[in-house]
Amino acid sequence: MDIKNVFQAKDVPEAINLLDQYGEAAKVIAGGTDIIIALRENHVKVSVLVDISSIKELKEIKTSDDWVEMGAAVTFTEVMDYFKGHKEYSGLIEAASLVGSPQIRNAATIGGNICNASPAADFVPPLLALDAVLTVEGKEGKREVRLEDFLLDKGRVDLNKGELLTTIKFIRLRKGQTVTFSKLGLRKALAISRLSTAVYLEIDDDEKCAEVRVASGSIGKHGLRERVAEESLKGKNLDKAAIDEASKVLSNEVEKRLAGRSSCEFKKDAVEGIFLKAVEKAMVHNGDGSYCAMGTQYYPRAAGKE
Amino acid sequence: MKTINVKINGENYTREINEDMRLLDFIRDELKLYGTKEGCGEGECGACTVIMDGVTVNSCMVMAFQANNKEILTIEGMEDEKGLHPIQQAFLDEGAVQCGFCIPGMVLSAKALLDKNPKPSRKEIKEGISGNLCRCTGYNKIVDSIEKASQYLEGEDQ
Known part of the structure; x- marks a missing residue:
């Protein structure tokens, strides 16, 4: 040093x-x-x-009518405290709670997790699933960039000389919308993710998948959107057959991507289970055979659904 | 050199530090507070845990200059004029201390946990000390003593 x-x-x-x-x-x-x-x-x-x-302004989380905006220097402990009890954001809470140890979560920031651009960054998949938008500030002024475009390579992000990542925002979740996260690590605490999946799911009143975004960690150069899995689920009735089909599609994609790597054999199978877990967490069964998105319980039920 | 102001264990210190100094080195080498231990030096073991502005951090992963204007509690600050802190007493009463190297960090993680959650479940206690490794592997008695400390502290409040 x-x-x-x-x-x-x-x-x-x-x-x-x-x-x-x-x-x-x-x-x-x-x-x-x-x-x-x-x-x-x-x-x-x-x-x-x-x-x-x-820097105080980088340590705030604000929820407005349309957006949730988090400062880049917000710690994982602060994320967990802010979203506590809001089940629709369980993917953010869970990903934050699986970072390192209490001491690390008290210090480590979400901006650092993004800018270090580790393939295994825990907080990146749920933010990708929320299609997060970053604000980057420099001498020339501010610019906004989607997280997906910001991640360029392993360890490399779209930050020019003299620029600073200041905020991370995403559209506030509404009735029927939820984000979830599932991770595979070697042990509970201080585990670097071997594989992770985040799912954003929007379930409409007919119990169809209105919108879905799937993101993964540790199966690419950086966190990635898994569009083949998204296409497979979109517009479908979220029954077992549809979800199984999407997990198979994702598994095939991972097999192609990791071909030749020693981890390919286990990751192509493991990703199915991790993806299924993330989808299951997103769906809450109402007990009468129907289901709704996690967190929806907090909102008035749709007309005719009582 | 850089000047920093830090409040440690209730006392204000103004010191010149080297720019590349970690908080851990500042506490041990400058202030000669040797209760804070260096184990792994990379945030796995928690032996260097201190409480900074109310939350635990690994002092091997904080630069000394970042502690400027912060308030820090080390193991030396747990005891007061009445004697040992109830958490320290509970560790002794339960026989939770073996070689002792991890204990300062364990006690501070226990304090941060009990400050936020005075009646934790055993699961919450294990989660609370998940960033502290004990290579004597005496975890059960450490968890027992944090449960006991929770009772001691409850009794103190009444």
């Missing part, structure tokens, strides 16, 4: 100015749970650190 200058930025403009001034020599630090190890092992060689973890 050869750090010469460190700054505790008070607001976003100060952080951007510093990043612009020091360019390639500088790196953002927030929770520090990845970068400090990388610096000590000389995987990252920079001489300037800009700490954004004390």
